[in-house]
Amino acid sequence: MGIRHEYVTFCHICPNHCALKAVVEDNKVLEVKAGGGTGFPVHMCSVQKGPDHVIGTINSPDRLTKPLKRKGERGRGQWQEISWDEALDTIAAKLLQVKKDFGPERVVMILGEPKGTEFAFGQRFATAFGTPNVVTPGNYCGVQNTESLRYTFGSRYIMARMDAPPRVIIVWGANLAHTGGTFSNIGRYDFNRALVSNDCKVIIIDPKNIELWPEKGMHASDADYWLRPRPNSDGILAMGLVKVIVEEGLYDPEYIEQWTVGFEEVQKEVAGFTLEEVEELTWVPKETIQEVARVYATEKPGVIGSGNALEGSTQAFQTLRAICLIRGITGNVNTPDGGHVDMIPPDYYPPGRFMIGDMKEKLWEYPRSPERTIGGGVFQLSSRFGYVPTQGLVHALLTEKPYLPKVGLAFVTNPLLTYPDSLATEKAFRKLEMLVVSELFPTATTNIADIVLPAAFMHEHDTVAYWPAWFANVRANRKLVDPPGEAWSDMRMINELAKRVGLGEYFWETEEDALDYLVKPLGMTWQKFRDEVIYLHGKSAYDPDQVAGYHTKSGKVELSCAELAKAGVDPVPCFAKLKDPLRGKFDFSDDYPLMMTNYKSEIFMLSGYRNLGLLKDKSLPPTVYMNPDTARDYGLAEGDWIYIETYKGRIRQQLALQPGMHPKVVNVEFGWGDWGLADANMNLLTDFDEPWDYPTGSVAIRGYACKVYKAA
Ligand SMILES: Nc1nc2c(c(=O)[nH]1)N[C@H]1C(S)=C(S)[C@@H](COP(=O)(O)OP(=O)(O)OC[C@H]3O[C@@H](n4cnc5c(=O)[nH]c(N)nc54)[C@H](O)[C@@H]3O)O[C@H]1N2
Ligand SMILES: Nc1nc2c(c(=O)[nH]1)N[C@H]1C(S)=C(S)[C@@H](COP(=O)(O)OP(=O)(O)OC[C@H]3O[C@@H](n4cnc5c(=O)[nH]c(N)nc54)[C@H](O)[C@@H]3O)O[C@H]1N2
Ligand code: SF4
Numbered sequence: 001m002g003i004r005h006e007y008v009t010f011c012h013i014c015p016n017h018c019a020l021k022a023v024v025e026d027n028k029v030l031e032v033k034a035g036g037g038t039g040f041p042v043h044m045c046s047v048q049k050g051p052d053h054v055i056g057t058i059n060s061p062d063r064l065t066k067p068l069k070r071k072g073e074r075g076r077g078q079w080q081e082i083s084w085d086e087a088l089d090t091i092a093a094k095l096l097q098v099k100k101d102f103g104p105e106r107v108v109m110i111l112g113e114p115k116g117t118e119f120a121f122g123q124r125f126a127t128a129f130g131t132p133n134v135v136t137p138g139n140y141c142g143v144q145n146t147e148s149l150r151y152t153f154g155s156r157y158i159m160a161r162m163d164a165p166p167r168v169i170i171v172w173g174a175n176l177a178h179t180g181g182t183f184s185n186i187g188r189y190d191f192n193r194a195l196v197s198n199d200c201k202v203i204i205i206d207p208k209n210i211e212l213w214p215e216k217g218m219h220a221s222d223a224d225y226w227l228r229p230r231p232n233s234d235g236i237l238a239m240g241l242v243k244v245i246v247e248e249g250l251y252d253p254e255y256i257e258q259w260t261v262g263f264e265e266v267q268k269e270v271a272g273f274t275l276e277e278v279e280e281l282t283w284v285p286k287e288t289i290q291e292v293a294r295v296y297a298t299e300k301p302g303v304i305g306s307g308n309a310l311e312g313s314t315q316a317f318q319t320l321r322a323i324c325l326i327r328g329i330t331g332n333v334n335t336p337d338g339g340h341v342d343m344i345p346p347d348y349y350p351p352g353r354f355m356i357g358d359m360k361e362k363l364w365e366y367p368r369s370p371e372r373t374i375g376g377g378v379f380q381l382s383s384r385f386g387y388v389p390t391q392g393l394v395h396a397l398l399t400e401k402p403y404l405p406k407v408g409l410a411f412v413t414n415p416l417l418t419y420p421d422s423l424a425t426e427k428a429f430r431k432l433e434m435l436v437v438s439e440l441f442p443t444a445t446t447n448i449a450d451i452v453l454p455a456a457f458m459h460e461h462d463t464v465a466y467w468p469a470w471f472a473n474v475r476a477n478r479k480l481v482d483p484p485g486e487a488w489s490d491m492r493m494i495n496e497l498a499k500r501v502g503l504g505e506y507f508w509e510t511e512e513d514a515l516d517y518l519v520k521p522l523g524m525t526w527q528k529f530r531d532e533v534i535y536l537h538g539k540s541a542y543d544p545d546q547v548a549g550y551h552t553k554s555g556k557v558e559l560s561c562a563e564l565a566k567a568g569v570d571p572v573p574c575f576a577k578l579k580d581p582l583r584g585k586f587d588f589s590d591d592y593p594l595m596m597t598n599y600k601s602e603i604f605m606l607s608g609y610r611n612l613g614l615l616k617d618k619s620l621p622p623t624v625y626m627n628p629d630t631a632r633d634y635g636l637a638e639g640d641w642i643y644i645e646t647y648k649g650r651i652r653q654q655l656a657l658q659p660g661m662h663p664k665v666v667n668v669e670f671g672w673g674d675w676g677l678a679d680a681n682m683n684l685l686t687d688f689d690e691p692w693d694y695p696t697g698s699v700a701i702r703g704y705a706c707k708v709y710k711a712a
């Protein structure tokens, strides 16, 4: 018998990175528990899927364990096992040939929702290799939230103050009991305290009657207000709230005068529409809009936890900007009585700097200039955030404009299920001369790859949790056990590939050297950080006596933002344009009388882990929610398998009825498609093509008119 160790580490399943306790013996993980009581942050999705997924993945018989090379035709599932040397040499030779014959930009780095250091490594490789084409889900995940804060308040680190319950809390397009939290860091436990506090008013904005506190049976319908907007009309709703606050004079004129710029432009914009129009477009009664605006503006502190549902639309950036206006004109950021405050991150290499690091000169030589990037000048701000929007890649492959990408290197992503328009995505990816996919498991995307690389899971090597670094804290993840077979960490793959294409000088001898470099600004080695420190929190800029100020160009809250205007983006959200996601191909027609939107699974993370068979007692099949009256009108009953169809295609999910939901909304579940349920994949309903959200490159991933009918 070996020695039994109990380690504290952080869950890598979703962006919350909750603390976990793991019991390890003889290179086996015996048990993984929630990390309550460790003193480290635990937001915890309510089913606590993290512990199950971690141990389940480590012990899964489905794991990829050897590098594979395609045999025969693409997509036929025939593979030949090859050595790491052969795999890396084959890829390196292709990269160098493409770089020489066509230029480095024909190589595209395709990264998924980040987990550890692999994301920064992928970015760094692209920078060093000289390709500006790094594709990430940033176009519909996180960026609209963080960048709207940065352009408005001068910092991405604006967090809700939740140490004590605020007086009012708005949860907007975030299913926090299931997904673990909201952007702006409102975790489930903090939210629960607010929910039962008599002094806190809770406002939920979601078409679904979401569970708020499952253990107590509380739902959105138990909140003080439950607003059920038309999908993708949130920007209009936000401008409606701004209008009430401005026109009823619910703001503090001295604060507005001293600490904001552009209030007059906002006044002008809100004078251009009526609340009746807002009601008609959003389906939220005018009186409710007025009441909610009054509550948020007068009860302080007030916080808004905005979620991912606001990010996947053709007006995503301005929707989040409009929500920032609500926070701004009520003086709720960086003020003594405000609900949000700036966090100052600890001094460590944040992922952004690591992507470029000390390669400034190299970056200059191979700038990520919009002219050389696929998507060209179409996306006004996205190249500043270091990515090409996902559908930008699909578009370039299909149209061969501005040029045809040749090689795709995909790490931690399953584009064939997660990009809008799965059929177009597959068609596009098949045009690559070489597709390399690093994965834990076989997926729809590995299925059409030329080379599949077996990845070590994030608990099978040392790394640093990615997202916390964006939220001003640093969390160390220690390796618990060896990876299965010949699996390598993504970090090691990229490091070794870099050496083989002559970029070794920008990388490291070993993974530990890289991690040392990452924590160097803290004045310690990786090992010391991992073993002794584990977790570092940023400092709060909160000042109980005065306004803490803003790091914008003007030093004030930029209600109207000149920097945006300079980039060709509306400096104030434009009401007329916020209607775009409701129009044209997205809108109702005789054929499509209902409105489709989506939610993420409680049990599973994005498209992953459905093979593990975990949490069986809670696990549901692909489930679509509708109002019982609507279902009856269409002759459908609870438990029926039904088709949901948009102009792009149809999928099949099982119907669950939810009284109180808006009768026109059909809320489908995102993430299905692998492991025998290809026809439940909701991205068969979505379109990759224009119109897009031109500032950030978002694309409509929900909010399509649809129809429903019984499946055979
Ligand atoms: N219609 C619609 N589309 C959406 C969304 C939606 O709500 N609706 N949501 C969007 C959002 S918010 C996001 S973030 C994107 C996410 O899109 P993706 O980034 O593609 O996310 P996943 O489906 O999690 O794919 C990650 C894959 O990485 C594998 N994996 C896990 N850990 C590792 C590892 O350590 N190494 C390697 N190499 N592989 C690993 C998993 O097995 C999984 O197959 O999807 C977006 N797409
Ligand atoms: N269990 C689980 N946890 C996860 C993930 C997961 O897949 N599963 N994914 C992780 C990732 S990458 C992300 S980005 C986050 C996302 O987590 P969330 O921010 O919670 O995002 P979603 O679940 O996509 O949508 C949240 C809610 O928005 C509602 N909604 C749909 N359309 C609209 C709309 O037009 N307006 C409004 N106001 N609401 C709408 C949905 O009904 C849903 O309840 O979760 C992370 N955590
Ligand atoms: S999956 Fe659950 S336990 Fe793991 S980080 Fe996310 S919220 Fe926390």
Ligand SMILES: [Mo]
Pocket: 113, 137, 140, 141, 142, 308
């Ligand atoms: Mo996401």
